[in-house]
Amino acid sequence: MRISAAVTEARGAAFTLGSLELDEPRPAEVVVRMVGSGICHTDLAVRDQKRHMPLPAVLGHEGAGVVEAVGDGVTHVGPGDHVVLTFNSCGGCRMCAQGRPAYCDLLDAHNFAGLRADGTTPLHRESGDVHGVFFGQSAFATHALANERNVVKVDPNVPLVPLAPLGCGFQTGAGAVLNSLRPSAGSTVVVFGAGSVGLCAVMAAVVAGCTTVVAVDVNGRRLELAREVGATHVHNGTESDTASFLRELTAGLGADFTVDTTGAASVLRQAVDVLNQGGVCGLIGGSAPGTEVSLDMRTLLLGRSVRGIIEGDSVPRLFIPRLVELYRQGRYPFDKLIGTYAFEDINQAVEDMEKGAVVKPVLTFHREPHAMPPGGR
Incomplete structure (x- = not known):
């Protein structure tokens, strides 16, 4: 089928909209009509080849939409289902089995x-294949074109557009707290970095x-937003010493x-140093390969x-789906972090993201398919 896609042609190049041919779904594959797609720093890291993937390619990994077709053997979703697209996995290795x-x-x-896995790409054009x-x-x-393993069915009564970033960034911030650290009620949590991932950690x-x-x-604007989504305290690291605060x-x-969430070695050191005895630091922020950090061994x-x-x-x-339900109840208001852009304005959206706007x-x-707004919002 013919689709419109934003192609990354070369390292650091602007996204170029063009027409591509998308394969029909093979066994275990799912075709999704996109409604919303979040832009993540990982997309830009690949665009700039700080994180390698062959180019030309179509990026984007926080999709939400409606299933249009499924391949043989797909049972989890069917045409018409509302879905969020997330990361993929093999489903059979030792870690997946755990x-x-x-x-x-x-x-x-x-x-x-x-x-x-068979070395083919589902995206094609007259001048040659495009990595997908x-x-x-x-x-x-x-x-x-997704795989049944990375397609998540969601409540059709919740708007799809704001759900898109749940596929990566929003589930990363929330899961770091709720799945990984699992703080008990009454705990103290300090989040370094008030971007989308950090703010989702605050809400979690x-x-x-x-x-x-x-x-x-x-x-300062990000810290104001942190207060709006539930932070009890904020600290601007340029104004006074964070550790003393x-x-x-x-x-x-x-x-x-x-x-x-920053991936900066100096910040990670600080995040460890300010822990109490028995405290845990969760590292989410990505850094360049070979980045090293020095820690006080006695502290550990x-x-x-x-x-x-x-x-x-x-x-x-x-x-x-648990995060969607929290959102529906008004307890996880991640829509406060979102700014929407028409697909053709992708390069403006990237520019605004890089400027912090x-x-x-x-x-x-x-x-957007018909959906009721989340309760209480």
Whole structure:
């Protein structure tokens, strides 16, 4: 079928809209008519080849839409279902068998190769093939070809556009708190970085019943938004010493949990140093290969720990519907982070994202299917 897609032709190039031919679904594959697609920093990292994937390619990995067709053997979804597209996994390795698909042994092959497992791409044009199936979807297009494993059915009574970022960024921030750290009610959580992932971690800490939720950033507007979505305290790292602020706030004990969304070695060191004895730091932020951090070993010896977190330790088919229900109830208001752009304005959306003018841009495609707004919103 003919589709319109935003193609990344070369390293650092602007997205170019063009017409492509999309394969019909093979066994286990699903064709989704896109309604919304979030733009994530990982998309831009691949565009700039800081994270390798062969080009030309269609990127986009936070898609939401309506199923149009399914291949043989697909039973989880059918035509007309509302779905969120998320990361892909093999479904059969040791990590997938443990219910940890975000750590799939074949994660790169299923998300960054730009090809199906058999070495083919579903995207074609007269001048040659275009790499697709980015994160098992390539959602910067009017239609995406996904795999049944990375398609999550959602409540059709909730608008689809704001659900798109649940496929990656929003489930990452929420899952880091709710799935990975699992703070008990009354805990102290400090989130370093008030971007979309960090702000979702703040909201998740509120959901978990944490009574001291701190957002740390250098952007005053982002910190105001952090307060709006539930942070009890905010701190601008350019105005005073962060460690001193947190020591005073916690009566010298330190934080129970910290989350680093920045990927900066200096910030991770700080996020570990401000933990109390027994505290846990969750590392979400990506960094360049070879980036190293220096930690005080005695600090770790006193019960502190650091753990890396991918995709919020999520089992998407279980976790994403839970987040949708929290959103429907008005308890996880991630729509406050979103700015919408028409698909043809993708490059403007990217520019605004890179300038910090929007927290989470979401591209819109077709008319939104009928859906009721979330309760109380």
